[in-house]
Amino acid sequence: MKAVATKSQKVRDYFRKHILATPSEVGKKFKCAMPVVYKIRKEVQAEFIEQSNAPDPTPVIEKGWTLAEFKEGEKARDIQIGGDHYKTMGIEPWDVVDTWSREQRIGYYRGGALKYIMRMGSKDISAQEIAKGKHYMQKLLEVLEEVE
Numbered sequence: 001m002k003a004v005a006t007k008s009q010k011v012r013d014y015f016r017k018h019i020l021a022t023p024s025e026v027g028k029k030f031k032c033a034m035p036v037v038y039k040i041r042k043e044v045q046a047e048f049i050e051q052s053n054a055p056d057p058t059p060v061i062e063k064g065w066t067l068a069e070f071k072e073g074e075k076a077r078d079i080q081i082g083g084d085h086y087k088t089m090g091i092e093p094w095d096v097v098d099t100w101s102r103e104q105r106i107g108y109y110r111g112g113a114l115k116y117i118m119r120m121g122s123k124d125i126s127a128q129e130i131a132k133g134k135h136y137m138q139k140l141l142e143v144l145e146e147v148e
Contacts, residue, residue, distance in 0.1 A: 007032060008040060015044040022124050038122075076139035081131045094139065102143060109140035 005013070011030050015021060027037045076094075086092045097108050116133035120126050 008036065011037060011040045012044055015041055016047075019048075020125070024123065041122075076135055076142060079135070081128065081135050102146065105143045106140065109136050109143060112136035113140060 007030055011026055011032055014026055014029070023034060023037045023041055026032070026041070027034050030037075080086055086094075097105055100108070113133045113136035116129050116136065120129040120133075123129065124132075
């Protein structure tokens with residue numbers, strides 16, 4: 001009798017065969033809770049690092065992605081990285097944040113940029129994470145350039 005692979009084993013095998021797969025993609029494919037997907041991905045990455053004897057894991061920069069370029073005079077709110085889910089809202093989250101004090105906005109946009117840069121390669125495609133971080137830095141720069 002052949003053993004049936006568990007959902008966790010299928011996710012593990014998928015990550016092993018598709019090293020550039022994002023947790024979001026895998027979670028949807030296997031209808032699996034994201035914390036489980038992240039845990040399994042981390043385990044598979046650790047296995048890979050151990051097998052390769054690599055002293056330091058370096059995020060993979062995937063081919064085919066370019067960073068968003070801001071055109072002269074274009075504001076950060078004019079573009080969106082990774083979909084249009086914010087652009088289709090009546091009021092975008094940044095519209096709400098922009099009602100906050102300057103100090104609060106600086107902290108928010110600075111934290112957003114840090115988040116995307118720190119998680120590079122652990123959720124979405126590395127270049128997309130960097131593009132999102134750059135997007136937050138553009139918005140932060142706009143706040144810093146405001147005249148009080």
